[in-house]
Amino acid sequence: MSFLLDPPVLFIIGAVLYFLGNRLGLERLAKMTIGLLVVVIFIIFSIFLYLDIFRCVFPIICSGSSGSEFMFHSDITGIYKQDVPLIVAAFLFALYPLFIYFGYATALVMSKRTQLSNELYSYKDLKNRGKDRQAESKHEVVRYPDVNRGIQNKHQAVTHDIDALGKMGATSEIKSRKLTNLFFILVLTIIMLLFYVMEGYLAISSIYFMLGLASAIIFAVLFATKMRTKDLIVLLITSILMAYLVDHLASNAGMWQYNGPPQLLFPTFSFPLFVIPVIGFSHFLSRVFVYVELSGKRFRNVPFVIVLFAFAAFFYMEGYLALATVPVLAMYAAFALLGLFYNNGQVLEYNLALAIVAAGLGGTMELVGISSGLWSFAFGEALPMFISLAWVLNIGAICGITRIFGINLKDSIL
Structure with a gap:
């Protein structure tokens, strides 16, 4: 993903989207939505490379370059980020939608050329067509x-x-359910805030992390009051156990470290407050995908499978596979199986929404936490690429575990 490679790649993707979309029977609005998602992913990924938030880890083509150097191919062009005004870089990013559009439009024009049919029709055939x-x-x-x-x-x-x-x-029963759910969330929030202060995270937090944490609490409260009480309790317990397992295994392997006590109580009890908004926003985003006809059972596993392959690729290229211990590898393998189990029983619109929201919100939280100095990763990067995708695996595993106990978090929001 660079200013030299992205235009032809997006052009090709646009052409492939047209032909493949027609072959698969996708509606025009669905193809437009897929194109929009591809462009957004390219822009976000390229911006993070441009800002040197991501390391350039692609084999061969990176050649030890930083993210911004790769964006300009400085080793070839001699152009560096400081040589290009910000407005010019913004203009180049703004051109990305045009590249995929031109690819799609070119394929459309090529397919509309006049073709002669070998079939013969009589006047009688045309006359009876309406009948x-x-x-x-x-x-x-x-x-x-x-x-x-x-x-x-x-x-x-x-x-x-x-x-x-x-x-x-x-009804009074629903009001009682909402109050009960609110009680559980408030208790969890109080416990989390106590550890947030006692473990010293408050003293080193930036205003951005505080605002992010406050937003997570607010949305967790809003969505929790709309959930079934039993579903909420199981979700909270599963999320707490999941957070404890992931953080302890990864910390012991040296993949990342928290700048706090080794008990990791704040990360453990804060994790559910981020999981609930992921479930809630996914519930509403899935309705958008239904509207654009990206729905149904046929391609339900595609989003999670794509994330799974991308996670494995970046986990290897960024060097974290070499650090991972056997328990860490076993953990992520189990998460992958649980996620596949859950996604296979759902529909495309929800699986796609869940993957997007989990990667987006999870990656944002990780970036803000790292920039605040609350935790850091082994190679000192501003944000590893694999960690945002790991959130999709984590959420998929949580949904899979709750599904085993007869609870489908997709239907938990009432």
């Missing part, structure tokens, strides 16, 4: 399962209708 269409037309009423809305049975259908009508389900 044949009427004879073939069929109408069918489908109640459930409705994969586009995630409705599997009559109970979910009623819940969906009540939610669509708005506030009709605000």
